[in-house]
Amino acid sequence: MNNQTLVIYDFKVLYEILSEIENYLNFNLIKINKLKEFNPNSLENYLIISDRKKKDVVEQIIVNKFPIDIKKLIENINIKFLKKKYSQQSEINLGNYKLNLNSRRIHKNEISLNLTEREANIIIFLNNSNKPVKISKLQTEVWGHNSKLETHTVETHIYRLRKKINNIFKDNNFIKSLKTGYTL
Numbered sequence: 001m002n003n004q005t006l007v008i009y010d011f012k013v014l015y016e017i018l019s020e021i022e023n024y025l026n027f028n029l030i031k032i033n034k035l036k037e038f039n040p041n042s043l044e045n046y047l048i049i050s051d052r053k054k055k056d057v058v059e060q061i062i063v064n065k066f067p068i069d070i071k072k073l074i075e076n077i078n079i080k081f082l083k084k085k086y087s088q089q090s091e092i093n094l095g096n097y098k099l100n101l102n103s104r105r106i107h108k109n110e111i112s113l114n115l116t117e118r119e120a121n122i123i124i125f126l127n128n129s130n131k132p133v134k135i136s137k138l139q140t141e142v143w144g145h146n147s148k149l150e151t152h153t154v155e156t157h158i159y160r161l162r163k164k165i166n167n168i169f170k171d172n173n174f175i176k177s178l179k180t181g182y183t184l
Helices: 012-020 070-089 117-128 135-143 153-169
Strands: 004-009 028-032 045-050 060-062 091-094 097-100 105-108 111-114 176-178 181-183
Touching: 004 012, 012 028, 045 070, 060 070, 070 091, 091 117, 097 117, 111 153, 117 135, 117 153, 135 153, 135 181
Parallel strands: 004 028, 004 045, 045 060
Antiparallel strands: 091 097, 097 105, 105 111, 176 181
8 A cells, every 4th residue: 555645635626637547646645625634643644735825734735727737746746755755764853853864954843953964973973872972982983083182073063063052942951961971
């Protein structure tokens, strides 16, 4: 069974057209007349299509140019599903946050922040660690330093990253500093 679902919202004509060719589509169809009829948690991968923009609906496609080129519409729907799947595969859950590996953007609710590659790598490494990470381990694994040289590079980067996150998300506890090392 295909796990991609196109939810057709208050657009009877489009539903009827797509229903005729449903066996040839790469996605399932659902028709709803009211948003309260739809439970997004019941579907793994969905897009909502309508003839006008719906407030508070994130995953939507608007079709308001007529006549509709069905072949082109189906192609656009398939592309949207592919992009969505690719985007979902590139996101890491970090508690209340999500980190998009492709864009190196961390976001919480509607707020987001661009990260440098190094900042993203620090967060990924800390997230993948089951225990606090010592500065020397971050130096070796994230920076590739194998020497025992005394450097404050790690501390400086973590300080700046914490400050950046606190300025945007008002979160002083995103990266915690313990006696045994750093942790998320």
